[in-house]
Amino acid sequence: MKKTKSAPAADGAAATVSYIKRAFPAFWRLGTFLLVAAASGVPPWLYGAVWHVAPTGDDGNPGTELAPWRTIQKGASMAQPGDVVVVHAGTYPERITTVRGGTSHTNRIVFRAQGVVEMRGWVVNHPFITVEGFDITGHATTSMTDAYVRVNNGGSFLEVIGCTIRDGIGIKRDDVVFVPPNQIHSAVGGFLQAGFRHGHTILVARGTNVTVNNAGTFVLREVTDTVLTLTNQSLQAEGPKPAYITASAAFGLLTAGGTEGCVFRSNRFSNLSFDYCFLQGVGHRLELNIFERNNGWDILFWAGTNHVIAGNWFRDSGWGVYDPSPDIFDNWPVRYGNVTFSNNFIHSFIGVINAQKRNATASGPLYIRHNVFVDVGWLSVVMPFTWIEQNTFLRVARRSNVAVQRERHPVIVHVSNYATNAVIRNNVFVDCGEPVWPVGVEGTGWYEILGDRSTIVAEGNFVAGAPPSFGAKTNWSEAPELNGGDPGFVNIDDPLGPDGVPFTADDGLRPRADSRLVGAGVGGVTIGAYELPYVERVALGAEQMGGNRVRVRWPKSIWPWTLEWASDPGGPWEPVPVPPGETSGAWAVELPMESPAKWFRLRR
Known part of the structure; x- marks a missing residue:
């Protein structure tokens, strides 16, 4: 049973809300509907064990809050379906391999960081695992x-929520000298600061097209x-x-090709030195993440079917492996189907929007809808059945910075190279292309x-x-x-608006009420990405605390939400008077459980 509803927000935008009903003393979760009420027969996952890990602990301890374990791996080896492993703030120089998983969406094994928990990463071999709030860095490999x-x-049905994945060990220098038999020199240097250490296996590649x-x-x-000395003598x-x-x-x-149903939400990928994400398998969701400062090749690859990449923020491309990189996404000639890339905000990338390779399979459809592209290279289509609808393109494929990839047009459809049956509809193109x-x-x-x-269908587009x-x-x-003519943006010089956050009410590329784009598209829609404001889907959750209290939680995201409550889902609704606090990669409000019951929702 799911209880989700759209309600008008104060600024006229629709807001997706998830409800919680609160009373005393037990609660259970049903999809995005979470009920807190007096009841018996509570599912056993609610009363799973809570284990603790801390830098001051010992793996010989019982794993309680007062006598925690020392390693996260110990927690992984002990946790059973329904358990929560709370990892306290500190540095853990370990990469965790799962030992077992949960049995369903409501009977997971949860690993939850409390405070800043720095660690090396995860190898997930089992289903229904949740990883929340970790600072993942320092993983060294050339595989x-x-x-x-x-x-x-x-590892299907994994959730990774509110984590930071950051800081690859890498460097790009223009003055690299290879000195036989086994040294690599750079007068500019920086090898130690970049993180290189004795025993690392390194990959050396071109830094430009040379x-x-x-x-x-x-x-x-x-x-x-300034010097790397190798064990090799070649x-x-x-x-x-x-x-x-x-x-x-x-x-x-x-994600491996045999996985399905994973969710990666509200994470930050930053300053890595290779590609950021490769989705394989079926039905994964990559949503509400920040991708920034890519110091490697590209951001996204995908294969498989039914993936959704939505509500992400791609920004500040970094230095890239070589000058045309990084790109937003790249598809090798491997089959994909029914992929949605929607409601993403992309700006300041020196590479192209995509770099699809020659299609050798029957791929598609790919839906590119309601995205904003600013100061980035072109969109090149060589796969069939690509739908490019209601996007906003500003300064795309033009000399908006010294390195951005330039072309005459921001969208190029290579029909002669398999890109048949494309739809280009209701998009805005302003100040794009390089003469x-x-x-x-x-x-x-x-x-x-x-x-x-x-x-090819091309209709309802605006150009200026x-x-x-x-x-x-x-x-x-x-x-x-x-x-031609003024498209009627709120402020073309400030795409993100004063709050600096995409897809909020003050975005500069929203059309004004008098904009010529309003209602001018095919079907009477407003042309561009802002026909419908992005509706973020955020699920409320709850944890039973001591002293007849409950903690209401929702994932961190780049969009602000307000927690409201009411005695009846029909209203009236009022903001909860307790301000949220930050905990384990989420926002949370702790309240007493009481009767009569209360309903909760999030509103933006």
């Missing part, structure tokens, strides 16, 4: 089939700030050259169809040049009234 969080076959003859993997014998004289060197050539997150002689600015800035257009004139384009094949 491109490994990850800070690796979900193997068997080939590095000494590319390969090596083991470090000694490290100074280097050729070379350099100075741009080179990329990493001891963390692993994904931030990797290439002999075509001037008036001939750039929307989409280009390469090949037979007979299977740079402000303040917002000039019209030549050779525009759609409605002339959607060519």
Whole structure:
């Protein structure tokens, strides 16, 4: 039984709300509907054991709050379905491999960080596990089939919530010199600060499109700030050259092809030195995460089917492995189907939106909807059945910074290379594309169809040049009234708005009430990403505390929520007078359980 409802918010936006009914003394969870009421027959998972791990503990202890264990791995070896392992603040130089899992969504094994808990990562081999609030860093490997969080076959229905996955061990320098037989020099240096240590296996690769003859993997014998000494004795004289060197050539997150139903929500991926995420399997959700400062190749890869990538914030691309990188997503010729990329905010990336490789399989559909793209390279489509609908493109594929990838048009559909049956509908293109002689600015800035257009639908799109004139384009094949002129954004110079957070009421790329985009699209919709404000799906949860109290919890996200309560789900609703506190990667309010019951909801 699920009890979720959309209600009008104060600013007129719809808000998804999840309800809790609170009373005394027992509670149980049913999907996103959590009921707290006087009852018997409470499911046993509610009364599972709570174990404790702390830096001051000992694995010979009983694992209680007063006598905790020392290692998280001990907690993993002891926890049974329904148990919670609370890990107290501190540094844990370990990477955890699961020993067993839960049995259902309501009978999980939960690992919950309390405070800042720094550790090396997770290898998940079992289902129905929840990982909350960990600071994951320092994983050293050069295996491109490994990850800070690796979900193997068997690890289905994993939840990773409110974690930080950060700081790969890597460096890019333009002055790298290879000195035979076994040294790598850089006068600029920084090897120690980057985290390189004796015994690490490193990967050496090109730092630009210039080939590095000494590319390969090596083991470090000694490290100074300017010299890496290898155990190998095989280097050729070379350099100075741009080179990329990493001891963390692993994904931030990797799901195996046999996994399903995992949720990765409200996490921060930052400053890694390889690709950030590779989703394989079926039905995974990647939502409300922040991806920033990618110092590796690309952010996302996916294969498999029925994935949803929604509500994420991609920003500040970092230095990349070589100048065209990083890209937002890249698809190798491996089959995918029914993937949704929606309601994401992307800005300040030097790479392209995507870099699809030649399609060798029958992939699709891919739905790219309600996204905002600002100061990023182009969107290139070589897979069939791609739907590009109601997105906002601002300064895409143009010289908005010195390194961004540039093209005449922000969207290129390669029909002759399998990209048939594409739909390009109700998008906004403003100040996009880079003129290439002999075509001037008036001939750039929307989409280009390469090949037979007979299977392509392109309609309801708006195009204009740079402000303040917002000039019209030549050779525009759609409605002339959607060519040129002020689109009517709130503030084109401040896409995120004063609060600096995407998809909130003050976003600068929202259309004003008098905008020409309002209702002008096919079907009478507003053109661009803001036809419907993004509705974040956040589930309320509860924990029974001592002293007849309950803690109401919801995941941290980049959007603000207000907890409200009422005696009846029909209202009236009022804000809960207790301000939330931050705990274990979530927001929480602790309240007495009482009768008559109370209903709770989140509202944005």
